[in-house]
Amino acid sequence: MTPMHQPLSEEAAARLIQAAALSKTPLAIRGGGTRSLHAAPEGVESLSSRGLSGILAYNPAEMTMTARAGTPLEAVEAALAEKRQMLAFEPNDLRGVLGTSGIPTIGGVFATNASGPRRFVAGAARDSLLGLRFVNGRGEVVKAGGRVMKNVTGLDLVKLLAGSHGSLAFLTEVTFRLLPVPETAVTIVVSGLNDAEAAAAMATAMSMSVEVSGAAHLPESVRGRFAGGALPDGAATVLRLEGLAASVTVRAEKLVAALARFGAVSRLDFETTLRLWREIRDGAPYADGTPRPLWRVSVAPTAGQQLVAALRLEAGVDAFYDWQGGLVWLRMEADPEAALLRRYVKAVGGGHATLLRARPDVLAAAQAFQPQAEAVGLLQARVKASFDPDGLFRSRMAG
Structure with a gap:
């Protein structure tokens, strides 16, 4: 079994990485370990951010928060819920589909750029990230970005680290922007469309000024595995509207009228809407316990x-x-x-x-990520050499 290091401070993490660099010991970076089925290869030690926990600053008026990378996501969301604020990008929870345990961390969310249904209108996780601190492959502590949206110093560096899956640096602290929680939400359902018809219906909805914040199509093969069976019979094309109650009512009427030509249209209430989009976010139909x-x-x-x-x-x-x-x-x-x-x-x-x-044997032999184009691969190699010249950090999907 390979060692698991869990430093309790940024300084301790820097010392550990410095020592690993001197001894040429490779490290697999991880947060709560909820997003990976890839075990650390022989000779690669694990470095976890779970010991770096706690919210450092929260300014509800400016809608920004700073937290240590190992802070549990649920702790962040609980603090935001008290002020009726949220992470706009709806970070997904892959424990069900992956069959993993552990606790998702806020650093893991940004390291994997975990983004849910609202991403196509509100941006990905990286678009909410304002600043961060990290330790590079030399054991140097680096700060990029700031705590307020007006400070864009190091913005490109911030976005570069988001989604890097621990391949470039060990995140220790993240600063991110927030949004208010919508007063209410409703889902408009168009039933019985095939995939091509659903694409046309969603395109129609997105072309309208009704501010759709979620657009998904659930074919008949999966429809019954969503929302506790509350969806009408037939494939379901679902569109979410959020905001002030009066505004949602007006926009819903307009959307229903426009979509009636595609098929039977119905609505889901607030509680069912919340459940449905959590399940879409997390790939719930495939949390089936199989490989x-x-x-x-x-x-x-x-x-x-x-x-x-x-x-x-x-x-x-x-x-x-x-x-x-x-x-x-x-x-x-x-x-x-x-x-x-x-x-x-x-x-x-x-x-x-x-x-x-x-299956584990397939994962061990597979290339999990899309191969990069040659030019992109060369640029990625140059970035890797700058952050981690000795190739210390071995990427795994770990959040």
């Missing part, structure tokens, strides 16, 4: 259904769509079919496919 390969594929909104249609001709797949069809949760019935999937991703205009889950 069947599970992908998250990001493509252009109009390309999602084209990708799935092409794959269905050659492989057994099950899927549903978020981000107006631009995010495909894709479960393979047998093999991951990585080469086939990435060939079709390229054919529909490009995108990014991440293998979240598979």
